[in-house]
Amino acid sequence: MAFFCQTDSYATELLTEVVSCSPAQLKTENGGKKETLSGYNVILKDTVLFPEGGGQPDDRGLIGEVPVHRVTRQGPEAVHFVSSLLDPGSEVLVKVDWNRRFDHMQQHSGQHLITAIADSLYGYKTTSWELGRQRSFIELDTPTMTTEQAEAIEQLVNQKIRQRVPVIVRVITTDDPEFNQVRSRGLPDDHAGPVRIIDIEGVDANMCCGTHVANLSDLQVIKILGTEKGKKNKTNLIFLAGERVLKYAARSYSVEKSLTALLKNGPEEHIEAVEKLQKSVKTLQKNNLTLLRDLAVLTAQSFKNSPDRSKIFSLHRKEGDNEFMNIIANEIGTEDTIVFLTVGDEKTSGLFLLAGPPEIIDQVGPRAAKILDGKGAGKKGRFQGKANKMSQRGEVESLLQGVLNGTAPKEE
Structure with missing residues (x-):
């Protein structure tokens, strides 16, 4: 039916x-x-x-x-x-919902057309396809496809659209001699009754249950965006049809306009400008890491040189990483000092590190992680991980002081 x-x-x-x-x-x-x-x-x-x-x-x-x-x-x-x-x-x-329906008709008929042309030009068979929300792809049974081949397919499919080729829906029975001649990936197991044939006049005849345009001119235009490596030695050909091409052009122009304003140069210079910015960012990041390492060493030395330093060294810094914290711990030495370090947002999430005598760190590490609503692991006097409640770090400091004083409550 x-x-x-x-x-x-x-x-x-x-x-x-x-x-x-x-x-x-x-x-x-x-x-x-x-x-x-x-x-x-x-x-x-x-x-x-x-x-x-x-x-x-x-x-x-x-x-x-x-x-x-x-x-x-x-x-x-x-x-x-x-x-x-x-x-x-x-x-x-x-x-x-006509907008959704017509979009699907354009993409589906577009897929049939591209599939037929890819087969006729290069013998590349379609093994599957996906109609995505923004773009679609056809899986072709070939390990590679050149840019020239993709361009040739795009040129020919758009030529067929301009020729206003009719798309005719026919119904045949499974005992019709034509049944074994038309293109198909097989019928569903529960199929019963006649079979629909989508016939792009003079181009392709294929079994299909979907909704399609009545004439290729309703596709408006097809744009092949490119190819990517598919599964099992196959190639995915990515495409847009109809209204999606217009929307893609509008989005691309909007992005181009924004980049022109941000980069203060013409579209043809965008790539060069972004590459320069990337190099500058990498240089700044490298310099920043060097400064952080130097700061870590100076911070540790300042504490070590203090005549009245305590048994606990606690520090929070918004900027930093695990390397920053470990340098401080290494420079201070943790044989007789407990080091509690955190980096990140002072109220929400970040990283933490506890270092000190193994018998103390093994005891307080998991408890500190629980207080900070985080997770961590450690060994040999080091315990570090991620925290989700950095605002609780004061409680961790109180716990450490209590452990040293012998007043910390035992964990339940």
């Missing part, structure tokens, strides 16, 4: 009937955080919303006024996940 969205990919709404509505849950990811939504799985008599398949993501839209969060195919049915109960037998108007 072909859904209405497959019969007419340009349709934006459909009046249909609710067949069933059953409680369900949907696992989603929002901003990297996984969550489970409670709602309902709805099956309609027919649908204008495409369920994911063929490498194409599913549509979004409305059933009446109820948002559809996911559409999946289960056998011959399209299952719509919604958050509100719908009455079986009721008539509903289903609307598609």
Whole structure:
């Protein structure tokens, strides 16, 4: 069975009937955080919303006024996940998010076209593809592709777009002689009934369940951004089609304009200017590290030369790293002195180091890490790690003083 969205990919709404509505849950990811939504799985008599398949993501839209969060195919049915109960037998108007749909149509038909041209020009077969949120890629069965080859593919696909080649959707049965001649990566295990053929006239015929443009002119333009090494000796060809090319150009110009203002030179000089800045930063970082090392040595010497130095040396510095702290500890010597050092934000996170007699450090190291809400490890009189509550370092100092005085409470 072909859904209405497959019969007419340009349709934006459909009046249909609710067949069933059953409680369900949907696992989603929002901003990297996984969550489970409670709602309902709805099956309609027919649908204008495409369920994911063929490498194409599913549509979004409305059933009446109820948002559809996911559409999946289960056998011959399209299952719509919604958050509100719908009455079986009721008539509903289903609307598609057209901007999302048309974007997917452009990328999917663009993939078919690039796949066909890459095969005809160089014999590179497509083994998989991914329709990404911003850019898409086609996995080609070749270990390498030259820049000249990618440019030739781009030139020919855009020529086909300018020629306004029709894209025809045909339906055949699995016993049709043509079934074994058209390009395909295989049918789903649960497929039943006729097979859809997406025929780019004179260019390619391919089995596919997705939604496609009716004419290559609707692709507007295809831009191949480049290639990268893929899995198992294959090459990923990265591309944009249609509106995505326009958006990419707008973003690129905005970045170029900002860089021009920041670097105070023309776009053709941006790379040279950034390279100079990178070299300057590396030099400054090197000089800064040298100064920090010198400061660490001077800090340690100042403490050692103090006539009334205590048994505990404690220091916090916003700028610094593990090397800075270890230099101080090494210079002071920790046979009879406890060194407590921290670097980073004085109220939130940073690094810490405890050094001193092993019998004391082994005892207080884990306790200090707990006070600082951090983690650490150590041996031979050194314990260091990361801290998330640097504001608690005063409590660590009190703990160290208590250990020396024999008044520190035992850990529970």
